[in-house]
Amino acid sequence: xxxxxxxxxxxxxxxxxxxxxxxxxxxxxxxxxxxxxxxxxxxxxxxxxxxxxxxxxxxxxxxxxxxxxxxxxxxxxxxxxxxxxxxxxxxxxxxxxxxxxxxxxxxxxxxxxxxxxxxxxxxxxxxxxxxxxxxxxxxxxxxxxxxxxxxxxxxxxxxxxxxxxxxxxxxxxxxxx
Numbered sequence: 001x002x003x004x005x006x007x008x009x010x011x012x013x014x015x016x017x018x019x020x021x022x023x024x025x026x027x028x029x030x031x032x033x034x035x036x037x038x039x040x041x042x043x044x045x046x047x048x049x050x051x052x053x054x055x056x057x058x059x060x061x062x063x064x065x066x067x068x069x070x071x072x073x074x075x076x077x078x079x080x081x082x083x084x085x086x087x088x089x090x091x092x093x094x095x096x097x098x099x100x101x102x103x104x105x106x107x108x109x110x111x112x113x114x115x116x117x118x119x120x121x122x123x124x125x126x127x128x129x130x131x132x133x134x135x136x137x138x139x140x141x142x143x144x145x146x147x148x149x150x151x152x153x154x155x156x157x158x159x160x161x162x163x164x165x166x167x168x169x170x171x172x173x174x175x176x177x
Contacts, residue, residue, distance in 0.1 A: 002123045002159055008073065011123075011159075015071075018155035020148055030073040034152060039064050040145040042134045058141035065133050067140070067149055069156070072129040076122060082163060089116040121160035128160060 002011055008030060015032060016025050026033045043062030077085075095109030119127035132149070140146030157166060 001161075006123065011073075014159055018152075018159065020151060023152065032071040032073075034069040034071070036067040036145070036149070038145070039066055041065070041141040042067075042138050043141060045139050054141060058139075062141060067133045067145070069133075069149075069152060070131045071121075071156075072131075073126040074119070074129065075127070076125055077119060077127045082118070082127075085116060085118055089113060089118060092116065119163060121156065121162055123160060130156070 012027055022037045024035050041058040041062035041064050043058040048057055092109045092113035095106060096113050100106040100109055117129055120130040121128035134140055140149055
């Protein structure tokens with residue numbers, strides 16, 4: 001866990017120590033990018049043809065990416081401000097997690113949700129905004145790469161405090177755009 005006196009250089013060292021082999025860390029001012037060196041495919045599981053082999057589907061309809069988790073450190077948000085932002089975002093998070101009557105309403109909800117980004121983690125000095133390469137209804141292929149990406153998120157959960165408990169819902173993190 002990051003301690004009270006940890007500055008960004010110390011946090012960088014701790015981040016490097018939890019990355020699996022084949023991952024790199026790049027820092028630019030108060031932003032860290034954790035990137036998997038071997039590319040993978042991010043694909044939507046919606047309307048997936050379950051008769052098609054997964055590899056074929058993922059490579060045909062997915063996007064090959066260098067999977068990245070981006071951490072942006074900002075001054076610590078006061079509790080009241082975090083609560084207000086969370087309240088403003090709640091109706092759009094509900095749409096994201098539960099759906100909407102139409103695709104147009106769902107799309108609007110996703111856009112409004114993304115416009116109201118909340119930090120995921122905090123330390124005694126920082127709020128940490130997190131974005132990752134997959135999200136909402138997307139999955140990672142190969143599945144072993146997806147497990148590795150989840151392992152990295154698990155390491156972040158052990159290094160930093162979460163504002164909200166992890167739910168496994170699609171809205172836990174922002175999607176890198």
